[in-house]
Amino acid sequence: MVRKSGLLLLIFFLLALGAGCSKRPKTHLPDILRVASLSNPLTLNPLFIRDASTAEAASLLHPALIGFDRDNLLPQPRIISEWEVSNDGLIYLFTLREDVFWSDGMPLTAEDIAFTLRVICHRDYTGPLYMHMHKISGAVEYRERHDSPLADGSISGVRVIDGHSFEISLTEKFASFLTHMAISPLPFHLLGSVNAAALESHEYSRTVTVGLGPYLLNEWVQDSYLHLTANNKYFLGKPKIENLYLCIVPNQETQLIELLAGRLDLLPTSVKVEDIAKLRDDPTLAVYSHLRLAYDYLGFNMKKENSPLADKRVRQALAMTLDREEIVANLLLGFGQVAHGPLSPLQFAYNSELEGMPFNPDWAQSKILEAGFGEYELKLIYNAGNLVRENVALLFKERAAKIGVKIRITLLEWEAFLDALHKGDFDIIILGHGTGVDPDLTYYWHSKSPGNSLGYSNTEVDLLLEEGLQTGDLEERTQIYRHAEQLIVDDAPLIWLYYREAVHAATANLKYFTPHPVSLFYNVHEWSLVQ
């Protein structure tokens, strides 16, 4: 019996192989686009996104209220069609487009936005968005005193004026507030009666029965694919490609093989730099790239007691040992840009004339001698699975040794790595900082910010960062952030390495794919496949 079944299976395989042999790689059907994704999304609820793959998938189903300009990342109307800010910068009056409908036919109203903000400010909300909303008047009180498990009642600073307009008042000036309004709303008529604590695990997070986005979820086969179909009620117009499959293929090499075989049509973000040259030679494929809103760095732990890294001269000396141009040219093969400071070249406040720490091993040597470094061995940690960071670690070890600084490299898997970061169990770390769209540097650089994991502290910088949020004037903010950036760079709390490029590869048949650093799918409704 067993033998018979085995034989039967063997025959089936041979037949299947035969069927494959006679077929050429699939030609692209105009109504199916297969997009690769590295992991199964954890949720499709836009308020609980904590990783990049989930964010990508969710952005196809949930559009943001605000968009961003491609050139300077300044807020642009999207679902919110216009806004007015009061002279004192405390009151924002928002108007919603009137042609935005949920997929069940209900119009999107200001009530949906007010509900979404209540969820974010509810005590049982555990997503990442409250951090930016606590400056809304009454938000802190709502979080602390609202005792219903439902996100009902009201936040005093959120006032619904009519179906399509609402007003938000802030407790203090918060210049980057508009950028934080790029949230995606939840349908009040569907989820208004769900407890805030239950929203993350609610069926809606998996089924998204009602959506606003360019695509609607048709089927989600766990760990396999998500099948999305065009939403004919999408406010920017029904997408031209009817079916979009988000195919979960957890490794980059396999994604590439599947793209070359015609079984995938688009690899967003996940193309390795060493493969780009080969892809560029293939006339059936197109390669796209743009700077990411993040830089990688070698950070110094300044919280550790008795560490030689508490001495600025040691940090500066180490920063001078690395030639970042060399790293971009040899490790990133040119697909990146040297980072000199914390402002991104994509942000309006970017200072192209900023001079970071120069590459000067001789100077580094004299600074180390001056500081009297001694026999200390520095522990450098980085996470497994990032080849560029691994090579940077090795290069840094070699260069530091030349000025007499010993480095011990420790490779950690991701969770252990984050654990070491939070416990401060390292001297030097290789990691990245997401810059965000606004040049506000508070999250990483204000001494009291929860995101300041390296323990950087400079009172003058703190004051400048607070000042930077007090004015809406772009020129003024630019000057403030450039000044703060210069001070931070002089303190050498870390070595800025590079802004990597996000590299995407797609079939040449895909038209109008113009990736945006904030959202890859912002114009997915315009994409089309030509034969």
Added chain:
Amino acid sequence: MKAGSSMQKFVLRRLAETCIVLLGVTLVTFLMMHLAPGQPLQANPELRLDPTAVERWLQLRELDKPLAAQYLAWLSRVCTGNLGISLLHNRPVLDMIRERLPATLLLTGSSLMLGLGAALPLGVIAAAKEGKPADGIIDFISLCFISLPGFWLGMILIMVFSYQLKLLPAAGMVTPGESGMADLFKHMAMPVSVLAAGTFAYYVRYVRFAVLEILNQDFVRTAKAKGVPPALILCRHVLPNASIPLVTLVALSIPFLFTGASVTEYVFSWPGMGRWIITATLSRDYTVIMAVNLIIAVLVSLANLSADLLYLVFDPRVRLRE
């Protein structure tokens, strides 16, 4: 009657032992899991996560309580049949298992059948032709398969059949948007072959050894001397006896049919249990890790028990001690 009651006693005793083993396994798993650095959700500075939200998240899931309290709470939940909710996916673990088990059973089941289906006849041939070229060839093939790591073989197959020849898909179980058995078989071809190669290599040596052992027994020699045709000796006397040790082997491999082959599933992006277990472990999804380990432990214990019971049925030489 007497035999029946001793059998009952045996089964009850084994079940009691199983409970103790399970308790031990869950406790060790629980401790090891918490000894590993990290936790299910950590503030990731690259993504600007809010550390206070992370604290609240841990609080709502009672992960801030002492370990003993967490373990006891887990134990009392499991005793009522509740395996818990995945910390990262916020879904019942049982639902997640249900979604992934069919894919895994399809993969592991067909490779076991294929591997075993090839190992049985070839193992018998190797034994019957001991020392002859056929034996040498089978021995060589099995040695090759057993020495090749599954992930390496998988990658070579992908290089040849997906990258160079573009014949077979390198990832997943189905081509999204396409359906049909042919598509499924194309996706199965490589991962099943990789797993079947390993299974084949493992079993073929056992079969050969078991058959050889029986072939050298006196009763076989007697049958030969009496002029019984070799094919009849093989079918009637050798195979039934040689299959007894295989029963244990096959029974013990049953738990792994359910847990999948992590590496192969990962290499071929197979949407099954094995890949899910790796992801859950790497992301410290405690409830998933505990549930899966418990299930494996239960299955291994039951498989052991059934192997012992099958011995009682098949092999008259095995008797319970009174």
